Amino acid sequence: MAKKNVTITLYMSELIYDVQNKTYLKGRSKTDADPALVAQMQANDDDENINQVLRSIGEAFGTLKNKLSEHIEESGTTGNNVMQANQNITVALKMPSNFNQAAIDVISSGMHRYIVNAATADWFNLTSPNDAKPHVDLANASMSDVLDGINKRVRPTRTEVTP
Amino acid sequence: MIDVTLTIEKKLVYEEVAKTTNFTGRKEADADEKAFDRIATTDADMLMLERFWNECCNEATDRLKDLITHVSEQPISNGLNLDANYEVSLSLSGSYDTSLNDSLKGNLFSFFVAGVICKWYRFANKQGAEDYANEANMLMDSVMSKVYYRKKPKRVIPQQ
Numbered sequence: 001m002a003k004k005n006v007t008i009t010l011y012m013s014e015l016i017y018d019v020q021n022k023t024y025l026k027g028r029s030k031t032d033a034d035p036a037l038v039a040q041m042q043a044n045d046d047d048e049n050i051n052q053v054l055r056s057i058g059e060a061f062g063t064l065k066n067k068l069s070e071h072i073e074e075s076g077t078t079g080n081n082v083m084q085a086n087q088n089i090t091v092a093l094k095m096p097s098n099f100n101q102a103a104i105d106v107i108s109s110g111m112h113r114y115i116v117n118a119a120t121a122d123w124f125n126l127t128s129p130n131d132a133k134p135h136v137d138l139a140n141a142s143m144s145d146v147l148d149g150i151n152k153r154v155r156p157t158r159t160e161v162t163p
Numbered sequence: 164m165i166d167v168t169l170t171i172e173k174k175l176v177y178e179e180v181a182k183t184t185n186f187t188g189r190k191e192a193d194a195d196e197k198a199f200d201r202i203a204t205t206d207a208d209m210l211m212l213e214r215f216w217n218e219c220c221n222e223a224t225d226r227l228k229d230l231i232t233h234v235s236e237q238p239i240s241n242g243l244n245l246d247a248n249y250e251v252s253l254s255l256s257g258s259y260d261t262s263l264n265d266s267l268k269g270n271l272f273s274f275f276v277a278g279v280i281c282k283w284y285r286f287a288n289k290q291g292a293e294d295y296a297n298e299a300n301m302l303m304d305s306v307m308s309k310v311y312y313r314k315k316p317k318r319v320i321p322q323q
Contacts, residue, residue: 014321035307036229
């Protein structure tokens with residue numbers, strides 16, 4: 001049986017927005033904190049902020065690819081460490097023929113959550129270390145969801161044979 | 164980054180200080196007939212106010228130092244120079260909300276007024292000094308909360 005090709009695209013603008021929004025809301029919830037510290041927590045498009053977030057997204061994507069390497073086929077033999085804000089992330093998976101395609105949404109949303117939480121944890125490690133741990137846990141839980149989805153299979157169907 | 168320049172005119176600060184101290188002096192005169200002469204500032208007190216002005220400039224610069232790209236010099240002299248305004252240029256985050264500019268300037272101006280009055284009252288009207296010290300602190304906190312304010316991030320929906 002032929003393998004199933006599954007392509008998942010994660011839009012960089014959505015990943016960046018989600019990191020920025022999470023850090024923004026977290027900062028805003030700290031009503032009694034020093035405004036300079038709150039501002040420091042809130043990732044935005046300033047150069048030093050966006051570059052760090054892109055680096056973290058790149059690292060999270062690398063980890064994700066590593067975990068899914070069994071199902072990823074890439075012919076390229078070169079790599080680089082450049083991650084750009086206008087460059088979307090595409091993952092091409094080669095899944096077994098009995099892969100349950102109903103899990104594609106779980107996988108794509110899990111990938112998004114994993115990358116966002118890993119990048120947010122990275123960001124808070126630098127700017128507000130006490131807030132990093134919950135995002136590490138969320139990233140781990142998201143990775144489990146992705147792997148669960150990857151391992152979903154459809155039941156075999158019996159084809160009646162007429163003798 | 165967004166560059167914002169704030170100018171606080173010394174002359175206007177002194178005028179506001181004179182108004183407030185005159186008003187307070189008149190009110191206090193009911194209980195103490197010498198209060199007005201003691202509390203209200205006059206042109207003769209300007210030299211003393213100069214030192215208080217300089218101290219306020221230094222306080223403002225200290226609180227804003229992480230964001231300052233340029234700040235006017237405030238030379239210490241024995242003379243009175245009403246044109247030596249406080250001008251500070253700040254490099255703020257790209258997420259700063261420029262609609263706060265007027266309010267920011269208003270807070271900084273009021274900080275100078277409250278700061279100068281507080282320092283003046285330490286000599287001339289001790290029981291009023293603490294209130295103005297608190298007000299000056301509160302106003303500077305308000306300045307800081309504005310300069311560090313971030314607008315919420317904008318979502319750009321990707322075209323599929």
